[in-house]
Amino acid sequence: xxxxxxxxxxxxxxxxxxxxxxxxxxxxxxxxxxxxxxxxxxxxxxxxxxxxxxxxxxxxxxxxxxxxxxxxxxxxxxxxxxxxxxxxxxxxxxxxxxxxxxxxxxxxxxxxxxxxxxxxxxxxxxxxxxxxxxxxxxxxxxxxxxxxxxxxxxxxxxxxxxxxxxxxxxxxxxxxxxxxxxxxxxxxxxxxxxxxxxxxxxxxxxxxxxxxxxxxxxxxxxxxxxxxxxxxxxxxxxxxxxxxxxxxxxxxxxxxxxxxx
Numbered sequence: 001x002x003x004x005x006x007x008x009x010x011x012x013x014x015x016x017x018x019x020x021x022x023x024x025x026x027x028x029x030x031x032x033x034x035x036x037x038x039x040x041x042x043x044x045x046x047x048x049x050x051x052x053x054x055x056x057x058x059x060x061x062x063x064x065x066x067x068x069x070x071x072x073x074x075x076x077x078x079x080x081x082x083x084x085x086x087x088x089x090x091x092x093x094x095x096x097x098x099x100x101x102x103x104x105x106x107x108x109x110x111x112x113x114x115x116x117x118x119x120x121x122x123x124x125x126x127x128x129x130x131x132x133x134x135x136x137x138x139x140x141x142x143x144x145x146x147x148x149x150x151x152x153x154x155x156x157x158x159x160x161x162x163x164x165x166x167x168x169x170x171x172x173x174x175x176x177x178x179x180x181x182x183x184x185x186x187x188x189x190x191x192x193x194x195x196x197x198x199x200x201x202x203x204x205x206x207x208x209x210x211x212x213x214x215x216x217x218x219x220x221x222x223x224x225x226x227x228x229x230x231x232x233x234x235x236x237x238x239x240x241x242x243x244x245x246x247x248x249x250x251x252x253x254x255x256x257x258x259x260x261x
Contacts, residue, residue, distance in 0.1 A: 044140070045173050046201045048228045051256035052077045054235060055150055056098040056112030056129040060194040060208045061219040061235050062247070065175045066144035066165035068133040069102035076100075079235065079254030083115075092120050094250060098129075106133035112151070127151040141167040158182060163192060172197045179210065181246075190215050202226070210246055217245035229258040 050067040052075060053059025058067045069075060076099040083092040093115075100110035113126040131148035144165045151157040163177030175194045180187060194208030207220040221235035237250040 044169075045167055045171060045196070046198050046204065046225065046228075048204075048225050048231070049073075049075060049258035051075065051223060051231055051233070051258075052098045052100055052110070054079060054096055054237070054252070056100070056110050056127075057131050057148060057150065058100060058108065060175060060196060060206045061221045062217070062237060063175065063177075063179070063192045063194050063208045063210065064131065064146075064148060064150070064161060064163055065194070066133070066135075066146040066163050066177075068106055068108045068131055068146060069100050071102045071105045073259055074099065074101040075229075075256055075258040076260070077233075077254060077256035079233070079252040081235075081250055081252035081254075084241075084249045084251070094252070095122065096252075096254070100129070106136065107131070108133075108148075117157075127154050127157070137167075141169055143167075156183070161192065175208070188212065188214065215244050215246060216240075216242050217247060218242075223256075231256050 050058035050065070050069055053064055054062050057064040058069060059065045078095065078097040080095050083094045085091070096112070096114035098110060098112040100108050103109045108131040110129040111126040112129060113123060115121065116123040129148065129150050130152065131146050134145040134147060135143070137144055147162045149158065149160050151159065159179055159181035161177060161179040163175055165173060165175045167173045173196050175192070177192045178189065179192050180189045182188065190210050190212030192208070192210055194206065196204050196206045198204050202225045204223045204225070206223065207218070209219065210217045217237070218239050219235065219237050220239060221233060223231045223233045225231045233254045233256065235252040235254070237247045237252070238245045239249070241249045
């Protein structure tokens with residue numbers, strides 16, 4: 001069962017090229033180099049509004065974090081780019097769109113839509129994401145914990161997770177935890193790990209991975225905050241082009257915006 005949107009069909013045409021992917025990889029290397037040679041790295045994580053991960057809930061690149069949108073606040077975002085077949089032999093345009101709302105204290109409810117993995121077309125509907133915060137830290141460098149479910153109304157893409165996010169005094173924050181999905185009605189567990197490194201107060205380098213017995217995927221990207229509530233993102237999925245990954249290799253450019261009206 002899918003939750004339908006009562007509107008005309010969304011039609012998006014995105015032109016993409018392997019050049020996009022070849023630009024993003026050097027960008028990641030430049031960001032890492034800048035962080036290593038910086039004489040005075042950020043002493044605290046920037047005070048920015050949680051932005052959605054690619055699959056919808058507030059997170060890093062692909063995996064969710066333990067951050068939950070505050071009550072009566074919301075964010076929205078979209079990503080556009082290309083999906084690459086092995087060896088850059090051909091590309092397919094992809095698009096994602098998502099929105100999250102702080103429905104209660106410690107509860108985040110969201111929707112996500114985008115290109116269907118099988119048909120390669122924009123699907124006529126959205127899936128539901130839910131996240132529940134199990135701890136809220138009032139201290140300067142808290143350890144947050146949350147559980148959630150992604151793609152709630154999908155027969156093939158639903159997954160559940162539990163994650164923890166730790167803020168460090170030196171600036172970065174780390175997310176780690178567990179996720180399980182159900183391909184072909186089989187239980188598939190995997191570990192999650194991700195890190196976000198602030199390069200000043202406006203630029204954040206991020207990377208995460210998903211690893212299990214039959215799956216391995218590395219993702220990386222960067223978020224440039226023009227204001228604490230608006231960010232431009234650059235993302236690369238499955239950088240190692242592993243055949244046993246949850247997503248195919250993709251290069252994406254997107255944005256996230258909190259409380260735009």
